[in-house]
Amino acid sequence: MFTQLTPEGRSAIATLVVAGRQAMAVVEQHFRPLSKMALADYPLQRIIFGKWLHQNGTFEELVIARTDVATFEIHCHGGVSAVAAVAESLEDAGVIRRSWQQWELSQTEATAAAEVPYWKRAEMLLPQTTTALATKLVMQHANGEIEKLLFEIHKLKAAGKYTEVSSLVSPYRHASQLGRHLIEPWKVVIAGKPNAGKSSLLNQWVGYDRAIVNQQAGTTRDLLRAQTVVHGWPIEFVDTAGLRQGDDAIEVAGIERAQEELLSADLVIWLHDLTTGLEIPEIQLLTKQAVLVVGNKSDLARENSLWSHPRISAETGEGINSLLDQVLETLVPGFAQQDYKVLFCDQMEETLRQLDS
Ligand SMILES: Nc1nc2c(ncn2[C@@H]2O[C@H](COP(=O)(O)OP(=O)(O)OP(=O)(O)O)[C@@H](O)[C@H]2O)c(=O)[nH]1
Ligand SMILES: [Mg+2]
Structure with missing residues (x-):
């Protein structure tokens, strides 16, 4: 070869x-x-x-x-x-x-991929990192963070200090998901009825006019993807066709794609146009993924105590940054503290779980 x-x-x-x-x-x-x-x-x-x-x-x-x-x-x-x-x-x-x-x-000496040492696997991910945060965390793993942890765990177990083992291991629960998403972007799908302001929100977040915005409902027909980095985490935003019963063939195809995309999202933002009333969104019926309901066009609609979700304006930018922080907090709880742990393989998460049982 x-x-x-x-x-x-x-x-x-x-x-x-x-x-x-x-x-x-x-x-x-x-x-x-x-x-x-x-x-x-x-x-x-x-x-x-x-x-x-x-x-x-x-x-x-x-x-x-x-x-x-x-x-x-x-x-x-x-x-x-x-x-x-x-x-x-x-x-x-x-x-x-x-x-x-x-x-x-x-x-590597081991022929089966499963036997490749963990630090080596982490090292091999280095070229795929695209943010400083990802590079820093991958480097820590390539330098033996987990091997040192395992050494520590074995010492504690030998001394019968099981509670200390638990407190070392617990920050690593579900951590391989986080490691994966430092390399592969999180997928956040913006969905909602036509004209809710989905494309306007995408444009606000990526900082340029990625999507066409128009007052005509049904403007976006296909999926539009744009990647950005939020506090070191890569995120792919997907703008979708407004969901409604349509009879235009292209729009219907776009709606089908939007619905499919919902299924693989890490988070769905259901954008609701506050000028069209406060009805309960039907999004929960469409997907089992995590959903954040957000009211848009706050500049046109007065505050209403019946609306308990965030209010933003994709036109003026009001609430846009704090919504982005909320999106990241949903994906990476405690992201701002930066003391969360990540792992770069599911197998290691399982090994740590077993050591703690
Ligand atoms: N005043 C105001 N207008 C907004 C706001 N957000 C979007 N708009 C306007 O609403 C219209 C629809 O916005 P789009 O971003 O195209 O909406 P969409 O949800 O992508 O629509 P479809 O692609 O048709 O499903 C446009 O005329 C926007 O300028 C907002 O927060 N305030
Ligand atoms: Mg659109």
Whole structure:
């Protein structure tokens, strides 16, 4: 197999690694060392300069290194097509391309993914983090936060201090959900009747006119997604077609998509137009997900003691920021204190739960 170890895209130098029983034969087929010495005669870890012969008869000067008996690193020009040409010669020789994550896994002593040490799994997530908070927390885990915790737990258990074990473990309950959402954004779906101001709210939150806003009910037909970061947490907002009984085929299709989207949301915001009365929203009938009911157009409707939900104006921005904090508090209880714990795999959550039983 082979993989590209350096990231996709242009760079000064790219590194590919080829490993396996046929690695030597494949590299020998394409690489001519300047010294004319046979590849097999080079000691391990030696840098070898030479020419890589491409399929089309052209060649590129590059360096390779035999890092292990059956492993070669190829350091070539980092241009996209230069890398593609080397990769093509490997693929044509029947070497299978793998992602760097698969490569990393294969490099750990354990072959089964389940046996990969926890810290290593955390380390492998680092390139996928997109916020400073996510990077910080992943780094703590890659540096052994959980291994230290396990050590501590075993010591306490041996001493019979079970209550102390519980207090160490309890902050990690449901924590793998949080870890997952530091990498994968939370999904917050904005739903409501046509003209409630859903698209206006999305635009307010992402800070630019992502969605078309219009007084005509039924403006949004398809799902519109926009990602942003709130206090370090990635969130994907989804604006949907207003839910009503429609007879326009495109609008009906949009409504169906909106309903499907509700099912996979982490949180649904049911936006209600306060100028259209205070009737009880029907949203609970449509989804089992967590729902936050919000009244919009507060600038047009007087306060009414019968309305116990938050009031905002997607036009003037009133209440928008505090609603965003409330959204995050629902998803990450205690987010502002920042002393919550996260985990980066379900299995570890289960291990900790068992240690505490
Ligand atoms: N005064 C006032 N007008 C608002 C407010 N929010 C939205 N509007 C107006 O209400 C109309 C509908 O807004 P949209 O954001 O398009 O509503 P929507 O829920 O996305 O509508 P559909 O896509 O048709 O389902 C537009 O004319 C907006 O300018 C608000 O808080 N106050
Ligand atoms: Mg809309």
